Amino acid sequence: MMGRTQKADVAIIGGGPAGLAAASEAKAAGADRVLLLERDARVGGILNQQVHDGFGTKVFNEALTGPEYAAIYEDRCNERDVETWLKSTVINVTKDRVLTVQSDSGLATIEASSMIFAMGCRERTRGAIGTPGTRPAGVFTAGAVQNYMNVRNLAVGRKVVILGSGDIGLIMARRMTLEGAEVICVAEILPQPSGIAGNIVRCLEDFNIPLYLSTTVVEIHGKERVTGVTLAQVGPKMGEVYGTRRFIECDTLLLSVGLIPETELSTEVGIATNPVTTGAVVDDSFRTSVPGIFSCGNVLQVHDVVDFATLEAEKAGRAAAMWATTGELPEPTISITPGEGLRYVLPAAISGVDAVDFTMRSWKEEHHKSVVFRSGGEVLRRLKMPHMEPAGMIRVRVGQGRFKKVLDKNITVEVGE
Amino acid sequence: MSDTFDVAIVGGGVVGAAIARELSRYDLKVVLLEKAADVARGTSGKNSGVVHTGINVPTGSVKAKLNVAGAEMFEDLCADLDVPFKRCGKTIVALSEAELPDLESLMARGVANGVRDLEIIDSATLKRMEPNIEGAAALNVPTAAIVCPYSLNIALAESVIENGAEIRLNSPVTAISGTEGSFELTTPGGIISAGLIVNSAGLFSDKVARMTGVHRWRIWPCRGEYLILDKSKGHLINGMVYPVPPKGGAGLGIHITPTTDGNILLGPSADYTNDAEDVRTTGKIRRQLLTEAAEFLPQLSPRDVITAYSGMRPKLVPSKVGGFGDFVIEEVEEAPGVMQLVGIESPGLTASPAIAEQVSAWVRDKIPAQGKADFVSKRTSIPRLRDEPLELREARIQKDGDYGEIVCRCEMVTRKEITESIKNGLGATSLNAIKYRSRATMGRCQGGFCGPRVVDLLIEAGHPPESLTLNGGESWLFMGTTEDLRAERKAERTGAK
Known part of the structure; x- marks a missing residue:
């Protein structure tokens, strides 16, 4: 194993949509050896199980299925001679960008000039949200069911309740209905849906599936298989409203209650993280706090549109290649702070020498407001937003000319008139 | 398969399995009957995994005596059975x-x-x-020490099988008749005859005791x-x-x-x-x-x-009474030939090796038996690659590539560890049986990623999807294929017309 130490210009951990885009762009930007490390038997990540369409509307101006979208980037990687290792798991990384990779051919050590974290995210589980009750078979996360149904053609149940109105849950409500299951309802603990408005219409309303807001599962029933769930309404502080309990008979509970970035490797190397996204703190080159380590895709921030993950990853791939080949990148000199109305904004710092695509999420639903970039009281840029909702990531571009007026090396981004 | 035994043990928790293993040292015909689809599914699999020292129990009690004795045997037992x-x-x-x-x-x-x-x-x-x-x-x-309680229970059971005793899963005892020397135990798989009975049914030990005509306890x-x-x-x-x-x-x-x-x-x-x-x-x-x-x-x-x-x-003590209740480990006059183990709560895990020795002595007092010359005390676990030094991992992978492929990313469990778990000697094939043997699906994603891949490996091993369960019994995972579900729905619609 020690004899197998290898060098790479750019090593990318994770072969999902972000990893694929980062790898192909790193190669195109002049990195010599680009290594894409994927745990699964194929690249594409979660796109492989997303057989519905709607991918690519921003990048290709057409609605592709997940596998179609993944295939474009997989082909691009192959054409550009990206070296892809499948069934290969990174079991250790160091701050100095030395990776230990385990696969069926053994252990390998890789010394990378640049390293990109593109590990994606995992689903929040029943245990993490603490849904009370028994522990029978029939409680699944939505993504797992998507895999069982779409990749393996296995039916997990007949009568389904879905907890959480995240996009995967909504899409699975439609998918399971089309496959012959009865989706009784979708319950959402928040007063507004977690998925984007379009999916509420296309996946629930078109199929007459009721959505109960401010409602959650307070008990799971069944000793062997799920026999039902008890729903109850919740008040403004998420406490159960007494007297609103009702039992719903079902054999399956599907959870679509949020995604968690898979940051375990990033934590190992001590990267600074943003407490809101739980992903890395990055600049506009997607550099983390550890030199030579970059981060993009869902491990950085959970996206709702894959196209944006792709665009972000392509930029990270180019920057990683530049770092690997020249050892230089524009230094970030301007810090970015989220202001009123925004949960977070990325990146955390910019160089100001290039246009920047900022990504952010609002705290609540807003109509006919603007995203305002301010520095020292001066408005640098005001972008009109007809509609903002927490479920939809906002992505806006600010040209480099605007950054010339920055005062105190800081920009605040906020929701304004 | 002969259904006549010297000893039938009712309950495959850690105490029942430890007793079966002690008895498997001797020239005796022993069967362990477990109602669930695997061992360690009750109290034994779900506790703190603590090997207690004995400071928490009243001096002079049965609990204190067996706790201290059991704790002293634990380290060697775990070393023999390759248990963490x-x-x-x-x-x-x-x-x-x-x-x-x-x-x-x-x-x-x-x-x-x-x-x-x-x-x-x-x-x-x-x-x-x-x-x-x-x-x-x-x-x-x-x-004070910790042990992996379900791994110990599984290891004891595997050692039992290796040493020639039988374990029957999915075998709840529903009735007991007869007397010492010729008991008959009714199970869904048929009648089992046994000379002696050990009631190590844990939470159901009062019910099993009642089947033997003893009504003095309530759990x-x-x-x-x-x-x-x-x-x-x-x-x-x-x-x-x-x-x-x-x-x-x-x-x-x-x-x-x-x-x-x-x-x-x-x-x-x-x-x-x-x-x-x-x-x-x-x-x-x-x-x-x-x-x-x-x-x-x-x-x-x-x-x-x-x-x-x-x-x-x-x-053994209801909430209104509270306080201390001692272990019951005795053969009572209403039911000669039955060793009743009732109220074996904490520190039952710690005491289990000592309880097993005591019960083994009782059995051999009734049925004199020779020690087996070929008893194998050592048992090896499936290698846990994540705990091994890199050099050893590399050597294993070079011998068998399946040790290289990580299937469960959270717990770093390899394909080989899962396929070996599926082949376990007890024939337990539920998803939880695989989990407790390999740790696949036990990590932070709770099987979101590796669940489908473990299911693939179970199907590859010859278990069709509709036979797969979380825990045996009616805990089915799939009603069939998506084609089956669509056909079922179509038939329903046609029927409704």
Whole structure:
């Protein structure tokens, strides 16, 4: 194993949509050896199980299925001679960008000039949200069911309740209905849906599936298989409203209650993280706090549109290649702070020498407001937003000319008139 | 398969399995009957995994005697069976000076029970041993240890099979007739004849006792809820951290226990229930566990919880009475030939090797038997690659590439470990049986990613999807293929017309 130490210009951990885009762009930007490390038997990540369409509307101006979208980037990687290792798991990384990779051919050590974290995210589980009750078979996360149904053609149940109105849950409500299951309802603990408005219409309303807001599962029933769930309404502080309990008979509970970035490797190397996204703190080159380590895709921030993950990853791939080949990148000199109305904004710092695509999420639903970039009281840029909702990531571009007026090396981004 | 045995053991928890293994040393025909689809599915699989020293039990009790004796046998037993065991020590922490007398009386009892190396330490010493724990003083119990309880139970059962005794899963005993020398036990698989019976049915030991005509006991199930914390928080404690036991309480108090795999357990609560199988978890206890544990460990966050589970104590003392109830390990006059093991709650896991020796002696007193020359005391676990040095991992992968492919990313479980788990000697094939043998699906994603891949490996091993269960019985995972579901729906619509 020690004899197998290898060098790479750019090593990318994770072969999902972000990893694929980062790898192909790193190669195109002049990195010599680009290594894409994927745990699964194929690249594409979660796109492989997303057989519905709607991918690519921003990048290709057409609605592709997940596998179609993944295939474009997989082909691009192959054409550009990206070296892809499948069934290969990174079991250790160091701050100095030395990776230990385990696969069926053994252990390998890789010394990378640049390293990109593109590990994606995992689903929040029943245990993490603490849904009370028994522990029978029939409680699944939505993504797992998507895999069982779409990749393996296995039916997990007949009568389904879905907890959480995240996009995967909504899409699975439609998918399971089309496959012959009865989706009784979708319950959402928040007063507004977690998925984007379009999916509420296309996946629930078109199929007459009721959505109960401010409602959650307070008990799971069944000793062997799920026999039902008890729903109850919740008040403004998420406490159960007494007297609103009702039992719903079902054999399956599907959870679509949020995604968690898979940051375990990033934590190992001590990267600074943003407490809101739980992903890395990055600049506009997607550099983390550890030199030579970059981060993009869902491990950085959970996206709702894959196209944006792709665009972000392509930029990270180019920057990683530049770092690997020249050892230089524009230094970030301007810090970015989220202001009123925004949960977070990325990146955390910019160089100001290039246009920047900022990504952010609002705290609540807003109509006919603007995203305002301010520095020292001066408005640098005001972008009109007809509609903002927490479920939809906002992505806006600010040209480099605007950054010339920055005062105190800081920009605040906020929701304004 | 002959259905006549010298001894039938009812219940495949850690006590039943330890007894079966002790008896498998001798030239005896032994069968262990387990109602569930795997061993370790009751109290034995769901506890703190603590090898107690014996400071918590009254001096002179059966519990104290067997606890101390069992604890001494534990390390060797785990070494023989290749089961994770760690002498990590325990601190019993006084949150304030007011609890100091309690520490002193615990220490006095520990000394009387023969526990070695006890000392009361001040808060500065505690801080050095457990930098993240808050406390005014503590009783240091360096000999306390942890074990992986279900791994031990499974290892004992595998050793039983290797040494020629039988284990029958999915075999609840529904009736018992006959007398010593010719008992008949009714199971769904048929009648089993046995000369002697060992009732190690745990939560159902009162029911099994009644089947033998003994009506003097009643089990009061007492539920204990636990939370499991992410491995990334495992570093927060070095050993077990216990509170001063609540007076007259049903348990030892909410404690913070490391597992041999590097997680932390918070729990257990203590709530009496009427249903021994009501292993639900509740929001109330979840909040209580987090609040109480945070008094000792302020760094704790609800975000660190990966899942919750409940265990059940088979108590002989109802909640209204409270206090101490001793183990019952005896052959009573109403039912000669039956060894009744009733009320084997904590420290039952610790006492199990000693209980097994005692029951084995009782059996051999009734049926003189020769020791087997070919008894194999050693048993090897499936290699856990994640715990091995890189050189050894590389060597294994070069021999068999399946050791290289990681299927469960959270717990770093390889394909080989899962396929070996599927081939287990007990023939347990539920998803949980694979989980308890390999740890696949046990990590922070709870099977979201590796679940489908474990299912693939089960199907590859010849188990069709509609036969797969979480826990055996009716805990089915798939009603069939998506084609089956569509066909079913179509038939329904046609039928409705």
